[in-house]
Amino acid sequence: MPSGTGQEYAAQKNAVGQPANPSSHYHMQTRSPHVCGSKTPGEKEPFQNPNFTQNVSELEVQFPDSTYSSICTGRLVDPEIHIPELTESFLYYKNGTCISEVLLNYRQRQVESKSLLNSNQIKEIMSLSFVFFDPLICDLQEEERVRWRQSLGGNDRAFVSDLTEVCCRRKREEAMRALLVLGLKHDCIMSPLYLTAHSLLSTSILWADNVLDQDNEGSFIERFFKPLVNAFFGQFENARLCWINDVLKTGHVDIGERIVPKVMLSTSDPQHTVLVGEVTIPEASQHELNRNRVKLFIEMKHCLDGLLDYGVDSPVVGLLVQRHRVEVWSMTLPYEALYIPTKLGSFDLILSRFNFGTFFAMAPPLLAAKAIIQNSLTQLSRVRGWPLKSGWRRDTSALAPLPLGVTYPSTMRPLQRKRTGEDVNMQ
Known part of the structure; x- marks a missing residue:
């Protein structure tokens, strides 16, 4: 990466018509100290996951109550809006290419031209400036993952294997006694894995x-989801679980907008x-x-904005x-305009004492989620008086309906729009 400021790098790039150091495998501009996971110039990209590409797909979100053609949730932004310029110092570079700029240009063209955008929910989705699934950011997702x-070590695997065997066809009291005996045997009675197994049992x-297919949403939550969440996430100090009818008030939420998750773990005042x-x-x-996946990402994005502002x-x-599977996600803002959702893992909700081996798949993502929440x-709990990443572009400005029949060139155009006073106020 060239030395100097982001402006000098941009000048070098414009002078030669390409990035100044295209041979470097991974580089980025100077990042502020509070950003985790920064790389030094010339450092080799440590995370390669060729198998991850099989999970990269373009999802189509369909809203039956709205007039539209379709909306791709891969890269979302209205091409008619005024986008403020990116901050040169906080962009994501890889292989000599500014991935932040590439994805922004992508998102400008991904909106279907025949969508009228007359649904408030569509406008909400379209106004967001984050990426859902794109192979260009899979390295960032793997880094976060x-x-x-928290992988299970050899002793942990032996503990789970023994627990699976002794819990088979046992009643609850017998299973709890067997868990205690195994915890003492494997010397892991105070480990997070033991406590997680105890919560599950x-x-x-x-x-x-x-009998999942005969449950409506309410009974499904009460019988399966609520006990699981209460067991694993109900013991944090200074935070409580709120169920179904509590409005999400944190983050950048417009006046009058009601976002109601099925469950949220929140502090209070504020x-x-x-x-x-x-x-x-x-x-x-x-x-x-x-x-529903898009709705979850929107809620996570609002919560993340609230944390950063604090x-x-x-x-x-x-x-x-999703039906009988539970997906565990995290969301970060590692670079400007790149909200990255990362799948920490998934497991079947169809559990029983006859198939406790599912705990192998359940434990790692739930342990990771608990570690994130505790962090x-x-x-x-510490006194905070200043927002983080406040100058970064997050949302776009106000939306306007797209005219019918408009097509956009397939080549990527660099962003040339200037920051306006309204754009600054939107941040």
């Missing part, structure tokens, strides 16, 4: 009749939310599943129940 993921979810959850009932269609730079956790609550 590796940072928080204490819930009713292992002992309920697993409210700062560190976990949100959404549930899609088993008989939901595919477009309802996609729609001076806390820590991920937000999201729980997404956020620890930072929130």
Whole structure:
């Protein structure tokens, strides 16, 4: 990476018509000290995940109550809006290319030209400046996943294997006694894994009749999701779980807008939310599943904005129940205009004492989520008086309906729009 400021780098780039150092594998401009995971110039990219590309897809979100053609949730922004210029010092570079600028240009052209944007929910989605799934940022997602993921070691795996065997066909009291014996045997009675197993065995979810397809949303939450969440996330100090009818008030939420997650873990006075959850009932269609995932990301983005404004730079956790599977997500803002949702893991909600081996898949993402939440609550407990990343572009400005029949060139155009007073106020 060339030395000097972001302006000098931009001048070198314009002078030769390409990035000044295209041979470097990974580089970025100077980042502020509060940003985690920064790289030094010339450092080799440590995370490569070729298998991740199989999860990269363009999702179509369908809103039956709205007039539109379709909206791709891969890269979202209205091409007619005025976008303020990016801050040169906080952009993401890889292989000599400014990925932040590439994705912004992508998102300008990804809106279907026949969409009338007459739904408030569509406008909300379109106004966001983050990326959902794109191969260009899979390295960032893998970096975040590796940072928080807690893999099971050899002793942990032996503990889970023994627990799976002894819990099979046991009643709750017998299973709890077996858990204590195994914890003493493997010398892990104070470990996070043991406490997680104890929480799971204490819930009713292992002992309920697993007839998911006959449950409506309310009974599904009460019988399966609520016991699981209460067991794993209900013991944090200075934060409480709020269920279904509590309005999300944290972050950048417009006046009069009501965002109501199925569950959220929040502090009070003031409210700062560190976990949100959404549930899609088993008989939901595919477009309802996609729609709920987008809704969860929007809620996580608002929560993350609220934390940053308070001076806390820590991920937000999201729980997404898709039919009988639970997905565990985190969201960060590592670079300007790049809200990165990272899937920490997933597992089946169909659990029983006859198949406790599912705990192998359940433990790592839930342990990672608890570590993230504890980190956020620890930072929130400290006195904060200044916002973080306040000068970064997050949302776009006001939306206008797209004219019908408008097409946009396939080549990427660099952003040339100038920052306006209204744009500054929107930040």
